Amino acid sequence: MEPVFFPDDPQFWFETLRTFGHITYGGADFGETVVTTQRIKAGDYDSWHDEWLATADRVADEGRTALTHGHRISARDAFLRASNYYRNAEFFLHGDATDPRILHAYDASVACFREAAGLFTPPIEPIAIPYENTTLPGYLYRVDDSGTPRPTVVMFNGFDGSAEEMHFVGAAAAVERGYNVLSFDGPGQPGTRHHQGLLFRPDWESVVGPVLDHALTLPEVDPARIALLGNSMGGVLAPRAAAFDHRVAALIAFDGIYDLGTITTSPVPGDRAEAERRLRADHDPELDAVLEEAMAASPMVRWAMQQGMYVMGAESPRAFGAAYLDYHVREGIAEKITCPTLVCAGADDGFFAGQPELLYAHLNCPKKLLEFTAEQGAAAHCQAGAQRLAFARVYDWLDETMGAAASAGSVRS
Template sequence: MEPVLFPENPQFWYETLRSFGHIAYGGADFGETLVTAGRITAGDYDSWHDEWLAAAERVSADGRTALKGGHGISARDAFLRASNYYRSAEFFLHGTPDDPRIRRAYDASVACFRAAAALFTPAIEPVTIPYEDTVLPGYFYRADDSGAARPTVVMFNGFDGTAEEMHFAGAAAAVERGYNVLSFDGPGQPGTRHHHGLVFRPDWEAVVGPVLDHALTRPEVDPARIALLGNSMGGLLAPRAAAFDHRVAALIAFDGVYDMAEFMTSALPVPGDRGEIERRLRADHDPELDAVLEAGMASSSMLRWAMAQGMYTMGADTPRAFGAAFLDYHLRDGVAERIACPTLVCAGVEDGFFKGQPELLHEHLTCPKTLLEFTEEQGAGAHCQAGGQRLAYARVYDWLDDTFGQL
């Protein structure tokens, strides 16, 4: 989709499209998003923060007023939108990890979402999932109050999204169709990075394992029908987990990613073949490459943000150290081939981040598999089908209905 706003800044446009997409499940309103975006100076992270924060503060105040007046649905709707706007506000600030605006906006996003969660029927339950010597934050959604065991979708976000955002990115759509949902933030994702300092790890099965242990303590969860859905970079992490934990009965890579190393080496403005670039990324010292990366960040808004976000979520001190860490995130060496459950791989044909990666993953799968492509003509060709959420989740959950049998 050609940029409608921020034509010279694809990163700002995509993040705006992301909020437009969340309109489908209550995460934004068109006018609020359009007016807020119109006040932002392209490429200016402070302007982005200030305008989204102002929108969030205004809408959250509406929610508090509605709640005080006994208008529960109006309050719930306002809190949902405010949660997403607060999430947007701190999105570009991670290049300065000690910026107090990050924690303030993030905590407000969580607080607004939890205020909304309490106003659903059944209420969305905040949960803490035991993980190593700490916990993972998340939410459990019940399809109804019957207590009957139901198929359940365990889901998580990717490189830059929150468990709260998963409400708009798969959870609400699943509950509408009779599924329970368990969403969570793993290491490196906002709920653990901001408050516990946890950073990403490539062996994601060590993360999903404790989450499935928790899910299986709940009588509402049918242990034979647990699906795992990973969003964005989660489209690599979820397949990695399913390859090693066969309690996953169905897998959804939304969108599919096979090899972050290929993505990283092809995206860098560095001469040489992949092997040479990988060697230089892993080297103890390479001041020339360091300078090239810094120059690339200065000239490319996409690279600037990706490097800053990657350093933050991976706990890397330099752009090159982040690049080296990303090389370990892949499904090569027979990992994809270990996946046994039916797998749906989604692909946006105009994905600005991982174009071609879903097809690579699908090619390497040996399990029952489906490649589901979304196009520009459908308005859903962008990364993770931003802007085409109703269409995307209809097709995803129709596939899951057919895989598990009609509910």
């Protein structure tokens, strides 16, 4: 899809497209997104923050006013949109982890989402999942309050998204179809990185394991029908977890990733072994300079390096590149997955082109590659802008794989 806004800044355009996509499940409105985008100066992170914050503040005020007057649906809708707009506001600020605007906007995003959560029927329940010496924040969505065990989708976001955003990226769509949902933020993701300082870890089975332990204590969860969905970078984290935890009955890689090390080694001269050696070296001023030049030349590289340093706790772009090498399902890991697996792929993925196909090729389990095209308006990374089409196809596969969800077609109010 050709950029409609920010034609010279693919990162700003993708984040705008991502916001347009969230319209489908209530995370944005078209006019609000357009007028906000028109006020933003391309490539200017401060401008991006200021304009999205202003829109978020205005929409949140609309929600509070509606709630004061007893208009619960209007309030819920406004709080959902404001939550997503606040998420947008702090998105590009992570180059300076001490920037106070990060926590201000993030906390407002969570607060607005929780206001909205309480206005659903039944309410979406904030939860704290025991994990090592702390907890992981998340949400439990119930189709109804009967306590009936149902198939459940455990889901999480990726490199830069939150559990709150997962409402628009799979959770609402699942509940419409009769699935319960447990969404959460793991280490390195916003709910743990911003306040607890937890950083990403490659052995994601050590994260999903405690989450499944918690899920299995819930009477609403059918233990034989738990699906695991990983969004974006979750497309490698979820397969990694499923390879080692066979309580997962079905796996959805949205989109699939086989080896993130390919992303950081491909620009480095020499073969893979030489690239890895240089990324992990104590000193490589020449490669450091190359990476700095790449950040100056490319808005996508600039953002990815800054975000990666923030969520991995890396002190330099090269250190982030070295950390990324550990995120893969190579060396026989993908082959350990036994549950039916759906691998999604966008034809024009600007981040992980070719990765879904690699993951799919290494799977020995029952598997399906679900390809999305430009003609469908769904070719972008994680089918941004095409959520209705994408989740219809994803959950139709899940229905057929795990058995139709109880009370399929149930719509929340």
